[in-house]
Amino acid sequence: MINKLSNLNKPLLMGPGPSCVSDLVYKALAKPTLGHLDPEFIDLMDEIKIFLQTMFHTKNQLTIPVSGTGSAGMETCFVNLIEPGDNVFILINGVFGSRMEDVACRLGANVDSLNFDWGTPVLLDQVEKKLSHKKYDLVAIVHAETSTGVCNPIEEIGKQVQENGALYLVDCVTSLGGINLKMDKWNIDAIYSGTQKCLSCPPGLAPISFSKKAVEKLSNRKSKVPNWYLDLSMIINYWSGKARVYHHTAPINMLYGLYQACFNIIQEGLENVIVRHLKMHQLLVKELNDLGLELFVEENARLPMLNAVKIPKGVNDENVRSKLMNKFQIEIGGGLGPLTGKIWRIGLMGETAKKENIHRLMDAFRKILN
């Protein structure tokens, strides 16, 4: 039998995620598996909660990693906070906003949505107009739209949502650990992320956090959460309290990876990591411009960790990306939906956000495009 793992390539991951993983995180994944009720493992769980509180800038007790990828984090937030007939307002300017709408509709919510052009941020005046006319149970938005490279004004919208009285749900899958994000200060009630972006851990877990107001909504539900696996009212009894109650077997080794990934960031200093992302983004943009390539998003709405680049006229998208992969072992992303063939998505997430990676990509671009 041939073992296909024996000769895996090790491409440089510069797409929209997964990002590069540090050797320490790989080593963590391979640490000996402990039982999910072993006191030593529970000690690690407690530390992971503190790490995540630090990362989200929150004091929320209910701050844990969900046992699934980033999309499971989205599902967890909606399924725990929405009951059939709830009024939900979703702001959409990319794939992940649209996904939120799909998730909420499946749960029987009355969903209003506001769509903005892909590549531009959500506009405050339009949101305010809508919020002033109707009271909502929940307002949801994506912080860093991975499909377009746009950063949405989360803090400002937080103030508008607070006036409306709705719960404020924010997707920070791509933003966490890469740009400024202050959960408590910005009035965010529920948040979810993923491990494979700026945390630089392989995909498999979704850090989430719920405010007191969100926990109250959960506690006062009229119906059971229609999803046993993601029911936080039960999961919470495994992640906190003296007597840990078994719910499902936690993904032990993935949690080692998340522990180490957070450890790395906190040791470097979260603020330093954010500055590094910004500096590397500035370097990349300069180098791209030097090569005659333009960014898709206006300067003031750009994400440092996800750079959408216009594909020049006459250049074949797939041709360039497959050359990058096959000749230079570099992965970048293509566009999604209406942006297919129109943009490339260059990730500078976590461990990927380093000078040598940018130089390696630009060298390859020069050879392919000239």
Added chain:
Amino acid sequence: MINKLSNLNKPLLMGPGPSCVSDLVYKALAKPTLGHLDPEFIDLMDEIKIFLQTMFHTKNQLTIPVSGTGSAGMETCFVNLIEPGDNVFILINGVFGSRMEDVACRLGANVDSLNFDWGTPVLLDQVEKKLSHKKYDLVAIVHAETSTGVCNPIEEIGKQVQENGALYLVDCVTSLGGINLKMDKWNIDAIYSGTQKCLSCPPGLAPISFSKKAVEKLSNRKSKVPNWYLDLSMIINYWSGKARVYHHTAPINMLYGLYQACFNIIQEGLENVIVRHLKMHQLLVKELNDLGLELFVEENARLPMLNAVKIPKGVNDENVRSKLMNKFQIEIGGGLGPLTGKIWRIGLMGETAKKENIHRLMDAFRKILN
């Protein structure tokens, strides 16, 4: 900062799961992360599907690992196959049968259940009586009840369910790779498992398989699956077909682990692995009896990989288990629910099912109990 991963213990895992993990699987987890649309990774996905078909003894096209732990497998099967108002019949003789009932009720099914004593198998005549009086959309049962150590007669009930016309859903979380299991031959329409039992991979993935009849039910749904993350009608487009459509980012490194775990079993020979489980079980039972310890389950319904042992009168459950862990670095499980303090659960799953482990446990037992 102190890194709590630096000095992790490496206990011998002889509880109800997670089980011992081979060094090759640990190494696989630490292989370089590939992109989730990288052709090399898609090639691995295709091989994992074939491995799982081999393990389940099925030709079903829809045979994949779900991105969550075993309980996510349970959730996936129910949420894709049940629509509100469907008639569902659940056979219960332990924790995991009860969990099925909870999951199905949350999805709006009309649930009938039949409860049997914990520690005894589901009884065929009672099932037949019920099935002859009512037509069901789905009948569900647990193969290996991890909470009691009982093996249920899956093949025989499969015949009864076929006559009724219902879909037949089987939990094989603990049975897969440890005892005989023939999905196609036994008329099973939907099945789910977990990685942390007899596959000897850390927890984090749930292999599932759907028959043609199950896929038809999914295709003919009147309503969307009320769970975006686990909606197989979308996930299937990522796991098969020429153009792989992104759904959620797969847990890449966990899938490396599953690949290696299946590889190990298929290389040893699935039949040989099953025989090894049986032989180790027989050895354990002999040794336990020599020490005056009795099994909780009648001989003909015992699971080889999950041995429920009666705690002798006057012996303190937690005292013994904490000595086993703290003095001998061996983890075994306690009883759940009504069996708390009444039984120990000794796992002989996958890599754990070896002579040296049994001897190590028995030596420790002798020192603690005498």
